[in-house]
Amino acid sequence: MTTTEPMSALGVSRSERVREALRRFGTEDAWTKLTAPVALVLLILVFSILKPRFISWPSITSMLADSTIPIVLALGATFAVTLAGIDLSLAATVALGSVTMALAYQAGWPLVLCCLVALATGLAVGALNGTFIGWVRIPDFIVSLGALSLVMGAGLILSQGKPVLIQEQALTAISTTQFGGIRLNFLIAIGIAIILHVVLFHTRFGTHVLAVGDNPEAATAMGLKVSRIKLAGYMICGLMGGVGAVMLTSYIGSSQPATNTDYLLKAIAAVVLGGVSLFGGRATIYGPVLGAILLTFLQSGLTLLGVSAFYSPLVIGIVVIAAATLMRGRK
Amino acid sequence: MSDIKVEVRDLKKSFGSVQALKGASLTVKAGEITAIVGDNGAGKSTLVKCLTGLYTPDSGEILIDGEPVAFSSPKGSREAGIETVYQDLALCDQLSVWQNLYLDRELTAGIGPFRLLRRAAMRDKAKELMSELAVNVPPVTRSVKRLSGGQRQAVAIARGVMWAKGMIILDEPTAALGLNETAQVEALIRRVVDTGQTVLVVSHNFEQVKRLTDQVWVMRGGTVVGGTRTAEVTNEQLVGMVTGAIPTVELAGTTKRKR
Numbered sequence: 001m002t003t004t005e006p007m008s009a010l011g012v013s014r015s016e017r018v019r020e021a022l023r024r025f026g027t028e029d030a031w032t033k034l035t036a037p038v039a040l041v042l043l044i045l046v047f048s049i050l051k052p053r054f055i056s057w058p059s060i061t062s063m064l065a066d067s068t069i070p071i072v073l074a075l076g077a078t079f080a081v082t083l084a085g086i087d088l089s090l091a092a093t094v095a096l097g098s099v100t101m102a103l104a105y106q107a108g109w110p111l112v113l114c115c116l117v118a119l120a121t122g123l124a125v126g127a128l129n130g131t132f133i134g135w136v137r138i139p140d141f142i143v144s145l146g147a148l149s150l151v152m153g154a155g156l157i158l159s160q161g162k163p164v165l166i167q168e169q170a171l172t173a174i175s176t177t178q179f180g181g182i183r184l185n186f187l188i189a190i191g192i193a194i195i196l197h198v199v200l201f202h203t204r205f206g207t208h209v210l211a212v213g214d215n216p217e218a219a220t221a222m223g224l225k226v227s228r229i230k231l232a233g234y235m236i237c238g239l240m241g242g243v244g245a246v247m248l249t250s251y252i253g254s255s256q257p258a259t260n261t262d263y264l265l266k267a268i269a270a271v272v273l274g275g276v277s278l279f280g281g282r283a284t285i286y287g288p289v290l291g292a293i294l295l296t297f298l299q300s301g302l303t304l305l306g307v308s309a310f311y312s313p314l315v316i317g318i319v320v321i322a323a324a325t326l327m328r329g330r331k
Numbered sequence: 332m333s334d335i336k337v338e339v340r341d342l343k344k345s346f347g348s349v350q351a352l353k354g355a356s357l358t359v360k361a362g363e364i365t366a367i368v369g370d371n372g373a374g375k376s377t378l379v380k381c382l383t384g385l386y387t388p389d390s391g392e393i394l395i396d397g398e399p400v401a402f403s404s405p406k407g408s409r410e411a412g413i414e415t416v417y418q419d420l421a422l423c424d425q426l427s428v429w430q431n432l433y434l435d436r437e438l439t440a441g442i443g444p445f446r447l448l449r450r451a452a453m454r455d456k457a458k459e460l461m462s463e464l465a466v467n468v469p470p471v472t473r474s475v476k477r478l479s480g481g482q483r484q485a486v487a488i489a490r491g492v493m494w495a496k497g498m499i500i501l502d503e504p505t506a507a508l509g510l511n512e513t514a515q516v517e518a519l520i521r522r523v524v525d526t527g528q529t530v531l532v533v534s535h536n537f538e539q540v541k542r543l544t545d546q547v548w549v550m551r552g553g554t555v556v557g558g559t560r561t562a563e564v565t566n567e568q569l570v571g572m573v574t575g576a577i578p579t580v581e582l583a584g585t586t587k588r589k590r
Contacts (some may be wrong), residue, residue: 202447204437207426209436214423221385221421222434223406281425 019285032275036290047301067296073268074288076240084280089147091264096155097245102164102255119242126238130231159257197285214281336361353553367534369550412496424476429457481512
């Protein structure tokens, strides 16, 4: 079809382009994209006025390092949420990954292999979720809720609830080495974020994830294999749980059989704050990353102000509901 | 036989206890515009979805270019050169126009599994294509959600036209459109046929069928009750055939499917 006839071509004029830009600025689209960065800047301003020590470099370095696991898990949750789903088993996956890693360590496996075991555990949990959501067609909420309990139980059974010390120089180095004043674990998290950004926005697979999350019927009509794409998305999510397990084990220096639900809460919260549509189909990668940093800074800032740690879940809950309210009805 | 693009023989399809197709047969001549008309629930969309591979018929045969085919997914019909514009348009609202145009057929560059999208190339080509096809050109970077009904329809049709290699099926292509936009879509359909493609249109609009098509098949209650050359039939007769007021077998007797 290359015939050009009178019915064609009314090119986009410059004035129209200006109007388009202005129109875009006023949309919720812009607002949701700006929420996380603007809130982060405001939060840093407020805390540094209240406590100047908040913006000292050592404080920032340690807060960024603390945000590593929330970032990694938020990246995983982004894929589940973009597919219009959710993965409630994410924090339990972190615990199970750290347990299987410890088992491999106790069996005398080399450290690299132990880390791979943790990653494989995450992939396996993701595959379980993805299979039941994609093929058996049970709602994501139920599947991952079941998986949460199942994975948590498996972790407790395998470890008998006991943490295992893994004190290896090479492993702890991930959490302690600094490059230019920034810790290695944070740099790894940012590296993963960049890779996942490329995957989501510069590969066919990423486009298909967005399409399936947006409109699975249309995706099917266009020939996409919806179940397979969902499986892959949940496997990426699980894999991030595995990465979180390695990071956590490195940070603590031992395996952590108990599920820390705070991680799940923060991951989902960061995704919401990052402007990823809970109805699926729309996402950014930098949004959840900034959201995770924001939540970590918020928690540290409150601690610095002498607010009891008991208040931090409360505050995070308020922030999440406020953010979700701000972005409601986008679809 | 060579001028028959599609032949459907005794196609049946049930959903639970509902028999949507009770043995429908029709033929589509190559290089023509063929219409399927019928009331709501007559089985038009089900027939189309069987043709495109979205549904698998329970029994019956579909022949394309004389060859029996059995598509298990929309990919199959696409590979046979048939593009479909569905009634619900099958667009992803939050993706941009160009992403929708290239969905599942993205242009990539790279080696092996490490292939990246050629976003700029797709954007540029999409822009070119849209301005060729439609008067009311939406910006190709805009998300489909923000387009008007006519623009959305234009995107869905443009996608069909850009990928069709032999045939395009349009399910109610102008149902959501105003007069002007309808005229544009009809002109576009004529141009598509002029390039040698075969067109199958499902329509409710008898005037449009009269204006646009060469052959018309009438469906009622899950079967094709008759067919005729469009030129040989009046609007009133078509209405009568659809509602059952006119016994179609007589009317269609001259050109009824040869079996």
